[in-house]
Amino acid sequence: MSVxxxxxxxxxxxxxxxxxxxxxxxxxxxxxxxxxxxxQVAVFxxxxxxxxxxxxxxxxxxxxxxARGIVGTRRLDDGSLTPTVxxxxxxxxxxxRTGRCLDPAGKEPVAGGPDLRAWPVRVVNGLVxxxxxx
Amino acid sequence: xxxxPQHLVVVGGGMVAHRLVEALRDRDAAGAWRVTVxxxxxxxxxxxxxxxxxxxxxxxxxxxxxxxxLWDDPLxxxxxxxxxxxIDRDARTVTTARGRVERYDHLVLATGxxxxxxxxxxxxxxxxxxxxxxxxxxxxRGYVEELQAxxxxxxxxxxxxxxxxxxxxxxxxALGARTTVLQVGTHLMSAQVDLGGGEALRRLVNDLGxxxxxxxxxxxxxxxxxxxxxxxxxxxxxxVDADVVVVAAGVRPRDExxxxxxxxxxxxxxxxxxxxxxxxxxxxxxxxxxxxxDGACLGLVAPGYAMAEVTVxxxxxGAAVFPGADTATKLKLAGVDVASxxxxxxxxxxxxxxxxxxxxxxxxxxxxxxxxxxTLLGGVLVGDVSAYASLRPMLGRPLPGDPGAYLLPAGGAPxxxxxxxxxxxxxxxxxxxTIRAAVTEHGCTDVGAVKACTRAGTSCGSxxxxxxxxxxxxxxxxxxxxxxxxxxxxxxxxxQLYDAVRVSGVTSFTEVMAxxxxxxxxxxxxxxxxxxxxxxxxxxxxxVLEGERxxxxxTNDHVMANLQKDGSYSVVPRIxxxxxxxxxxxxxxxxxxxxxLYTKIxxxxxxxxxxxxxxxxxxxxxxxxxxxxxxxxxxGKSLRTVKSCVGSTWCRFGVQDSxxxxxxxxxxxxxxxxxxxxxxxxxxxxxxxxxxxxxxxGVIATDKGWNLYVGGNGGFTPRHARLLAEDLDTxxxxxxxxxxxxxxxxxxDRLQRTAPWVDEVEGGIDGVRxxxxxxxxxxxxxxxxxxxxxxxxxxxxxxxxxxDPEKLRRFASFVNAPDVPDPSLAYxxxxxxARPATPEERAAAERGEPVLVAGSTLEVRS
Numbered sequence: 001m002s003v004x005x006x007x008x009x010x011x012x013x014x015x016x017x018x019x020x021x022x023x024x025x026x027x028x029x030x031x032x033x034x035x036x037x038x039x040q041v042a043v044f045x046x047x048x049x050x051x052x053x054x055x056x057x058x059x060x061x062x063x064x065x066x067a068r069g070i071v072g073t074r075r076l077d078d079g080s081l082t083p084t085v086x087x088x089x090x091x092x093x094x095x096x097r098t099g100r101c102l103d104p105a106g107k108e109p110v111a112g113g114p115d116l117r118a119w120p121v122r123v124v125n126g127l128v129x130x131x132x133x134x
Numbered sequence: 135x136x137x138x139p140q141h142l143v144v145v146g147g148g149m150v151a152h153r154l155v156e157a158l159r160d161r162d163a164a165g166a167w168r169v170t171v172x173x174x175x176x177x178x179x180x181x182x183x184x185x186x187x188x189x190x191x192x193x194x195x196x197x198x199x200x201x202x203x204l205w206d207d208p209l210x211x212x213x214x215x216x217x218x219x220x221i222d223r224d225a226r227t228v229t230t231a232r233g234r235v236e237r238y239d240h241l242v243l244a245t246g247x248x249x250x251x252x253x254x255x256x257x258x259x260x261x262x263x264x265x266x267x268x269x270x271x272x273x274x275r276g277y278v279e280e281l282q283a284x285x286x287x288x289x290x291x292x293x294x295x296x297x298x299x300x301x302x303x304x305x306x307x308a309l310g311a312r313t314t315v316l317q318v319g320t321h322l323m324s325a326q327v328d329l330g331g332g333e334a335l336r337r338l339v340n341d342l343g344x345x346x347x348x349x350x351x352x353x354x355x356x357x358x359x360x361x362x363x364x365x366x367x368x369x370x371x372x373x374v375d376a377d378v379v380v381v382a383a384g385v386r387p388r389d390e391x392x393x394x395x396x397x398x399x400x401x402x403x404x405x406x407x408x409x410x411x412x413x414x415x416x417x418x419x420x421x422x423x424x425x426x427x428d429g430a431c432l433g434l435v436a437p438g439y440a441m442a443e444v445t446v447x448x449x450x451x452g453a454a455v456f457p458g459a460d461t462a463t464k465l466k467l468a469g470v471d472v473a474s475x476x477x478x479x480x481x482x483x484x485x486x487x488x489x490x491x492x493x494x495x496x497x498x499x500x501x502x503x504x505x506x507x508x509t510l511l512g513g514v515l516v517g518d519v520s521a522y523a524s525l526r527p528m529l530g531r532p533l534p535g536d537p538g539a540y541l542l543p544a545g546g547a548p549x550x551x552x553x554x555x556x557x558x559x560x561x562x563x564x565x566x567x568t569i570r571a572a573v574t575e576h577g578c579t580d581v582g583a584v585k586a587c588t589r590a591g592t593s594c595g596s597x598x599x600x601x602x603x604x605x606x607x608x609x610x611x612x613x614x615x616x617x618x619x620x621x622x623x624x625x626x627x628x629x630q631l632y633d634a635v636r637v638s639g640v641t642s643f644t645e646v647m648a649x650x651x652x653x654x655x656x657x658x659x660x661x662x663x664x665x666x667x668x669x670x671x672x673x674x675x676x677x678v679l680e681g682e683r684x685x686x687x688x689t690n691d692h693v694m695a696n697l698q699k700d701g702s703y704s705v706v707p708r709i710x711x712x713x714x715x716x717x718x719x720x721x722x723x724x725x726x727x728x729x730x731l732y733t734k735i736x737x738x739x740x741x742x743x744x745x746x747x748x749x750x751x752x753x754x755x756x757x758x759x760x761x762x763x764x765x766x767x768x769x770g771k772s773l774r775t776v777k778s779c780v781g782s783t784w785c786r787f788g789v790q791d792s793x794x795x796x797x798x799x800x801x802x803x804x805x806x807x808x809x810x811x812x813x814x815x816x817x818x819x820x821x822x823x824x825x826x827x828x829x830x831x832g833v834i835a836t837d838k839g840w841n842l843y844v845g846g847n848g849g850f851t852p853r854h855a856r857l858l859a860e861d862l863d864t865x866x867x868x869x870x871x872x873x874x875x876x877x878x879x880x881x882x883d884r885l886q887r888t889a890p891w892v893d894e895v896e897g898g899i900d901g902v903r904x905x906x907x908x909x910x911x912x913x914x915x916x917x918x919x920x921x922x923x924x925x926x927x928x929x930x931x932x933x934x935x936x937x938d939p940e941k942l943r944r945f946a947s948f949v950n951a952p953d954v955p956d957p958s959l960a961y962x963x964x965x966x967x968a969r970p971a972t973p974e975e976r977a978a979a980e981r982g983e984p985v986l987v988a989g990s991t992l993e994v995r996s
Contacts, residue, residue, distance in 0.1 A: 033948050033956075035948045040948075047657060061701075063700050070687075072658045072663065073623075073653075073657045075622060088688065088689035088690075
């Protein structure tokens with residue numbers, strides 16, 4: 001979950017946080033791929049300016065495409081509303097906050113589990129920071 | 135399989151024989167019987183009932199019955215073109231014309247009927263035809279077309295004004311012959327319809343341009359001095375000029391084999407059978423039109439099917455008995471609706487007739503009810519048969535309410551709750567209860583599934599409206615609202631949403647969700663967002679990446695290229711009509727070479743360039759746009775291509791310039807967003823080299839203009855397009871396609887192609903024709919204006935994107951490293967081009983094995 005924090009100076013990002021782009025570089029309700037510490041990360045900007053990050057690699061195809069999925073919402077069984085991304089390859093839906101696969105759409109991952117790794121994100125002075133510390 | 139199956143031999147290869155084999159293989163799971171069908175005709179059994187539709191564009195293949203896999207069953211042998219010439223009941227063998235001898239354990243005679251030609255002088259003159267087999271119909275068609283090719287206006291005469299005669303007249307008329315029906319009796323279809331109905335029918339037939347002469351008994355057929363038929367002499371001294379004559383005077387059972395074998399035949403012919411369809415010889419049955427059951431031969435397919443089922447049941451040890459003939463009939467002639475069922479002539483003692491007639495509108499309706507006016511005994515419907523499907527199953531049952539109410543014009547008929555044992559599909563003997571059970575017990579949730587499960591409506595299709603109603607009612611009862619909701623965010627169907635958006639005039643996703651969404655906080659999903667984008671594309675045209683719309687697009691529309699399995703894209707420039715200059719071809723080739731793209735020719739007559747990285751797309755398109763190309767929309771649910779043959783400009787056989795029309799159509803409809811992809815085709819003559827009938831819209835040139843076919847596709851369920859209109863001039867053709875496409879765009883479901891849409895849209899193909907050609911809904915002007923707006927506002931979305939730096943930012947590989955290509959892409963060479971490396975090749979390369987794997991800059995042309 002991103003935190004809007006105006007108090008931290010842009011010049012010196014806090015330790016463990018990697019600046020990726022400006023918030024303005026991201027289109028609302030779309031994703032963008034970023035290289036963070038050698039990993040391909042998909043960064044999504046929601047309508048309210050919140051920014052979330054999950055792995056760019058799609059577990060069900062092995063291709064690095066998740067940032068190009070359609071962003072939406074889904075009502076979970078507990079009644080809560082969560083932001084989602086649908087894989088552009090085979091349409092599996094993922095919870096953008098946790099990376100959990102919400103619907104495998106009848107397919108098996110090519111390797112590993114169905115869920116995505118998620119990274120913490122902060123937006124500081126209009127700068128998007130992805131957390132890479134432990 | 136059974137160790138030593140018994141041998142069933144079926145003589146005859148018609149519809150009833152087919153049903154018998156189908157039912158046997160369906161029910162005889164143990165394989166107790168193997169069956170040999172000996173057929174006289176050179177083809178598999180086909181749908182003889184639908185012969186007339188062969189004139190309106192259906193091919194011989196489409197007359198095929200059931201699943202062709204039946205004939206590959208190891209227990210089934212079909213011998214075509216080999217007529218049985220003798221039966222030896224003592225030896226239990228049959229002998230064929232080719233000298234084959236088959237021994238049987240049981241024999242079924244299903245030889246059907248032959249057309250009866252009355253003993254008229256000159257009946258053997260060339261140009262006199264009967265109307266029974268596909269070969270008869272093909273010969274008739276060939277003869278008429280040959281006369282027309284000599285430049286003659288062809289006059290046709292049909293001897294016989296019954297069901298078959300009227301269908302033959304319709305067929306002659308469809309071939310362009312001026313046709314006269316000669317009926318010996320007092321009125322048309324006198325076996326099914328009373329005098330009042332016959333009179334209404336005559337007016338409807340006249341409206342088709344077919345002349346009718348009653349009390350017309352032909353005494354002689356005279357040749358023309360040029361050869362062939364020329365004239366008919368009538369008993370009353372009158373004459374009718376005719377270049378072609380179709381004799382439809384009735385049929386006679388083909389009982390000659392049975393007679394020769396000493397089996398008893400009926401007074402008016404036909405092999406006498408009992409209620410179990412057995413003849414006097416317990417090893418021989420007879421089914422269909424050749425069987426004389428309850429003292430009569432029945433010339434309809436439904437009782438024949440019932441006999442086939444009875445026979446199969448008996449062969450497998452059952453106790454079925456022929457349930458009595460359902461002689462309900464419905465005329466299959468476009469523009470003339472006639473149905474007759476039950477005691478149509480009110481012969482039951484005390485029967486009452488309730489009649490409603492509208493001579494101006496050409497409607498005559500009569501119900502026959504019992505003396506207390508409660509039980510339905512029969513009926514005749516002419517001009518408006520909408521009540522037929524729901525009334526026929528009520529035969530012999532009390533009608534709820536006033537019988538007169540059923541005769542009122544459309545909409546007045548009360549709802550009828552059919553009893554479970556009421557027969558809904560008489561062709562396949564399916565009851566209302568069976569259809570209900572398909573829904574409640576077998577989990578069918580739509581008409582298509584119910585058809586597959588029960589076979590209801592798979593033969594003549596006249597019961598489909600009723601099947602649809604029953605299925606709908608049952609689903610509602612189960613509480614399964616057949617949800618047409620798009621997704622959790624939109625409770626409307628795509629068609630409803632389209633109307634809502636169009637009428638309300640909203641132009642953004644946020645407004646659509648606020649007005650028509652289910653959840654104020656919801657922000658859509660990968661289902662509703664592209665649907666809204668597609669709808670807005672035709673109601674409020676704007677660039678795919680304009681503002682909020684960019685967030686609605688699937689990745690293909692978002693980067694205007696086709697995503698491939700490894701995350702790279704393919705690029706397809708538009709090549710209208712498949713026509714490309716050598717310079718254009720060189721330019722595409724140069725781009726492919728410079729960017730190392732795998733190149734393949736598509737089925738739509740253009741070139742697909744594979745392996746483009748997202749960050750390469752703008753540079754590739756800069757080159758293509760500079761070379762004069764534009765987006766081919768291969769990525770969109772939109773017009774793809776208009777395929778064409780080379781046409782009359784080069785081809786020795788072409789009759790029209792198909793390439794020019796294809797280019798014009800492709801440029802007109804390019805970029806039109808639709809519920810699914812759209813493919814068009816234009817052929818320059820009837821040889822159909824462009825395979826236009828496999829397209830959503832197919833245009834085929836004729837001497838007089840263009841024939842327009844709609845609703846075809848390839849893919850998982852291939853379908854031939856059906857004829858919508860004939861001999862259109864180019865202007866009318868284009869206007870008709872405009873309206874067809876937009877009517878589809880407005881009313882189809884998400885991802886529903888035109889073929890299933892034509893099946894399901896109100897009124898089917900006839901309904902579509904009424905809307906686009908006769909403006910039955912009064913929306914034609916609106917559709918025309920909408921298409922004019924589309925054509926007016928079209929812009930190449932790639933050129934517009936290249937002109938806008940803001941839009942180009944979307945194509946960066948990484949937002950923080952725009953020039954670094956995706957490091958996970960890997961390619962290997964194959965047949966001189968690059969292809970994505972397989973997981974095994976990647977793993978081998980990582981282990982350091984000598985596999986040539988390279989990133990997306992692989993150089994393969996060394």
